[in-house]
Amino acid sequence: MYDQTTALIVVDVQNDFADPDGSLFVSGAPRVLGFINDQLQAARAGKSPIVRSQDWHPESTPHFAKDGGIWPVHCVAGTWGAQFHPGLLELGTIIRKGVGGEDGYSAFSVRDPETGEVTPTGLDSILTDAGVTSVVVVGLATDYCVNETALDALRYGFDCTVLADGVAAVNLEPGDGDRACTVMTTAGVVIE
Numbered sequence: 369m370y371d372q373t374t375a376l377i378v379v380d381v382q383n384d385f386a387d388p389d390g391s392l393f394v395s396g397a398p399r400v401l402g403f404i405n406d407q408l409q410a411a412r413a414g415k416s417p418i419v420r421s422q423d424w425h426p427e428s429t430p431h432f433a434k435d436g437g438i439w440p441v442h443c444v445a446g447t448w449g450a451q452f453h454p455g456l457l458e459l460g461t462i463i464r465k466g467v468g469g470e471d472g473y474s475a476f477s478v479r480d481p482e483t484g485e486v487t488p489t490g491l492d493s494i495l496t497d498a499g500v501t502s503v504v505v506v507g508l509a510t511d512y513c514v515n516e517t518a519l520d521a522l523r524y525g526f527d528c529t530v531l532a533d534g535v536a537a538v539n540l541e542p543g544d545g546d547r548a549c550t551v552m553t554t555a556g557v558v559i560e
Contacts, residue, residue, distance in 0.1 A: 369529075370414030375500045376407055377475055377491075377521075378420045379507025379514050381456045384442040384449035386508060391449055392442040394509045396536025401455050403533045404506050408457045417498045418460030419491060421475035421507070421517070424450055429469035430481040437471075437481060463491050473516035476524055492524045502527035506534030511544040518557045529558040 370376065381404060384390035386397040411418050423443035431437045443450040445467070452458070466472030471479045476491045495503070503526045505518050514535050521528040530552060537545025549559055 369504065370411045370416040372415050372417075372498075373500055374414075374502045374504060375417040375419060375495050375498070376411035376460070377503050377505045377507070377517060378404060378408065378418070378456070378460070379475060379505060379517050380421055380423055380443075380509075381453050381507055382423060382443055382449065383451050383453055384423075386453040386456075390442070391440045392538070394536045394538055397453075397508055400506070400508075400534050400536050401453065403531070405455070405457050407504070407506055407531065407534060408459050411504075412459055417495065417500055419463055419475065419494070420452065420456075420460050421463045421465060421491075421513070422450065422452065423466050423472055423513075424464035425466045425472075426469050429466070431466060431469065431471050461494065463489050463494075465489055473513050474520040475513070475517045476520035495526065500526065502529070504528075505530045508536060509545075510535040510537035511540075511548040512538060515548040515552060518552050519555055522556055527558075528556075529560055532559055 385394050424445045428435050432441050471481050477486050477488050479486050503521045518528050
């Protein structure tokens, strides 16, 4: 599965999402961590480019409920919650998102929560310059950042596979993860 033309993107395996003490804990995160590490090792063995995305928010942003958004405060730059989970292998390039207070759902782009303006993170250029034509996506959470990363991968012209054993959903509403999978497959993402 992994070679120099296929990149592994590991989405947001950070303490606030992956640790039970995190402010936005994804209950399935502990179940997928070992599988994600297996994929990191397989990608390294296949000489695949590896990218880990990282939410890196300011203390105040319209993304947070306290400032008008929908989310509890999470992944504030430099805090324990924003750090990668200590059980995650430290491999690959890091792409930080939401740095300027944007909604940083996709590893490929961020969106201004007030104007809707979309700005690339630079991931597209990194992968294109490396000769990547397809991506494999794992991480947190299926119904938000994994979904947006996978859909953006298609928009940027990459073939995209999401590994079901390597993702877990927030499920703000019951079934959100399943609905996100339907949206992804309808768009052309392969879910294995």
